[in-house]
Amino acid sequence: GVLVVDDIAKTQTPYARISTLTTIAELVYSHYCISHLSGTNFEIRGFNGAALVNIQPILLKEVVKSSEWEASMMDKSIRYYHLYRPQEPNPMPPKLTLDWGIDTVHVETPDLKGKLADRLKSIGEVQWGLSRIKEHISDLLAASASLDKRREVNQSDYKLLIKLLAPLRVESLVTDKRELETQRYLASNQLAILTQFVTYGSFTLRQLARDYHLSQSQCYKIMSRYTKEWEIVSKTPTTYAPTDELRDRLKGVKL
Incomplete structure (x- = not known):
């Protein structure tokens, strides 16, 4: 359930x-x-x-x-950051008929070796400790195989999970802490700005002000704090896009 x-x-x-x-x-x-x-x-x-x-x-x-x-x-x-801002009302859930496949207990435990397994582990490192990485990825691979009614995990399961779990990397861009053992912080401004980019591509100051119900001058002050990540690419209207440094960091996210 x-x-x-x-x-x-x-x-x-x-x-x-x-x-x-x-x-x-x-x-x-x-x-x-x-x-x-x-x-x-x-x-x-x-x-x-x-x-x-x-x-x-x-x-x-x-x-x-x-x-x-x-x-x-x-x-x-698993924290999945859904960064797309809704543009139209969606009052009804999708109508789906799911075939749950076979029980996961009937799927052999994968050995988590090879390049595809290493790619999955590198994604998991963003959110989990080492032992949990192996545990969660094994469970997810088994779930993928069971949905396809297979008793063994194959390369298609690894490739599917690499695609599905890529957005987990967002957490490395929007959370931080100042000490090894202390509370963590969500960089909510960076998360909000990233949502604008994922939704619109290059976005305008007017769009940012409208979506967050702030004045354009206040939004400009906020954006001025993040010149390492976001640059103005047009002044008529004022339009922002990721810097080369941020684009490099976004390559593995694949939102």
């Missing part, structure tokens, strides 16, 4: 959001969770499924800064 949280913002306090995300990460990874709070006790055991949680950047920023992020969430989750 799949547990879907359409918008974590509906969980109304920072404490509740962080607790919810920590619990979901533990539930999916360990297949159980136990909570004993004042007046409330519950246990979930034998959960074998996935969870999808949508979170907006302004809320992700507070979650990333929490100690629970590094301690409980990072290694047990």
Whole structure:
């Protein structure tokens, strides 16, 4: 099964959001969770499924800064940064009929050797520790094979995952921390600007001001902080594009 949280913002306090995300990460990874709070006790055991949680950047920023992020969430989750700004209303979900294939327990564990495996590991390094890289990539490869009703992983699974997981690299562009063991920060301005570029290509100052409901002068001041990453390529209207340095960093992302 799949547990879907359409918008974590509906969980109304920072404490509740962080607790919810920590619990979901533990539930999916360990297949159980136990909570004993004042007046409330519950246990979930034998959960074998996935969870999808949508979170907006302004809320992700507070979650990333929490100690629970590094301690409980990072290694047990996949962060996929959807950077395309919607242009049209989409009131209805897509109509899909899925064939779930065979159970993943029937797929042989891949050995994770060779150039394709190394490429997958380099993507995983952005989000997970070394042991979790092997664990998560093995599970994802097995899932790909099982959807195709195969009992062995082959090169097509590696190639598919390299394509699907490439956007995970975005995290290396938009998160940072100042010490080895301390809280992490989401660079929300860089994430917002990157969203503009992914949506429009080279984007104008007017588009940036409109989408974030700011004055053009304020947006110009913000963009002036990031001249190493973004340069003005036209003045009529004022238009921004990535610098050569940023383009080099974006090559492996393939958004």
